[in-house]
Amino acid sequence: MTSWVRESCRVAILLIGASGAALGMNALSRRPVPLLDPAGPGSWAERERRMTVDDLGREWSRGRPMVLLDVRSPDLTKKGRPRRCLQIPAVEFMRHYASQNLSSVLTAADGIVVMCGSDACPQADVVAASLRRLGHRDVWVLQGGWEAYQDGGLECVRP
Amino acid sequence: MNRAPIVARLLLGAVLCAAGLMKVADAWDFTQAIANYRVLPPVGNQLLGVLLPWWEIVIGLFLLAGLWVRASSILSAVLFGAFAAAVSTAFLRGLDIDCGCFGTGMGGRVGLKALAVDLAGLVLSLLVLWTEARTEGNRAKTGNPEGREGEVSPPVALPRTASRTLGRG
Numbered sequence: 001m002t003s004w005v006r007e008s009c010r011v012a013i014l015l016i017g018a019s020g021a022a023l024g025m026n027a028l029s030r031r032p033v034p035l036l037d038p039a040g041p042g043s044w045a046e047r048e049r050r051m052t053v054d055d056l057g058r059e060w061s062r063g064r065p066m067v068l069l070d071v072r073s074p075d076l077t078k079k080g081r082p083r084r085c086l087q088i089p090a091v092e093f094m095r096h097y098a099s100q101n102l103s104s105v106l107t108a109a110d111g112i113v114v115m116c117g118s119d120a121c122p123q124a125d126v127v128a129a130s131l132r133r134l135g136h137r138d139v140w141v142l143q144g145g146w147e148a149y150q151d152g153g154l155e156c157v158r159p
Numbered sequence: 160m161n162r163a164p165i166v167a168r169l170l171l172g173a174v175l176c177a178a179g180l181m182k183v184a185d186a187w188d189f190t191q192a193i194a195n196y197r198v199l200p201p202v203g204n205q206l207l208g209v210l211l212p213w214w215e216i217v218i219g220l221f222l223l224a225g226l227w228v229r230a231s232s233i234l235s236a237v238l239f240g241a242f243a244a245a246v247s248t249a250f251l252r253g254l255d256i257d258c259g260c261f262g263t264g265m266g267g268r269v270g271l272k273a274l275a276v277d278l279a280g281l282v283l284s285l286l287v288l289w290t291e292a293r294t295e296g297n298r299a300k301t302g303n304p305e306g307r308e309g310e311v312s313p314p315v316a317l318p319r320t321a322s323r324t325l326g327r328g
Contacts, residue, residue, distance in 0.1 A: 022213035042204030
């Protein structure tokens, strides 16, 4: 057997063996990833309704109790964040939602605005879509994210 | 003896194992991290979210153990090449997303740092592959099972006269 045929067989064996182990472990895990489910995890976030920083500032000045949800990762929020916000990284959102009684806080609020780093960051859309699926109706994504918030003149906390 | 290829192989194996284990710990979030790149359809993201961590773990273990090094380093080079391509396209499209390189809990973003890590992995994989191919070439040329250059292994069967001489002694 030539060397390249032998190596190709080994590559195929490695890939098939590892794939078998992966599918088996996924089936046995407590939270398996549903495979071949177009609506499961891994679906692309649709673009949610946008709210501008000016509109958010106006609603707050009118006294409307809207919650601003900052879903950026901790390494970004420690460099600066809005003064009035709930900080929950997008990747931990569902865990926090289930464990921290976040549901009642968000239900009591009159509207939720989800904020990410910028418009190029899809996590805010992902979290906003999850919130809508969980039954929250008034959900927006802050247009321009943290970049627009800083330029909009609303209160920030910086280290 | 040049130890650089051995260190490169062990480093590569350790990095792949660590990256795979961190991804396996939360495959659900890792699947979403892949989706944020907006390259594959949802079903592709789910399959890759489940398979990719285990590919990394198995390839990493084989590299650490020094088994099937050539096949493992080919796969490792392909993986790091694909990671580098995904990170650079996301960076060029201006996506501000978690790179998912070591799972989703590390907070690493898509950018030049992530690209540098992937390119370093690709270079290490190619170094291991090249060293392995050269060693095998020397082995075939010299018949020396160690495969080191400049060494010729003794013939397996001694000539009849020599064996008689040795037998008398």
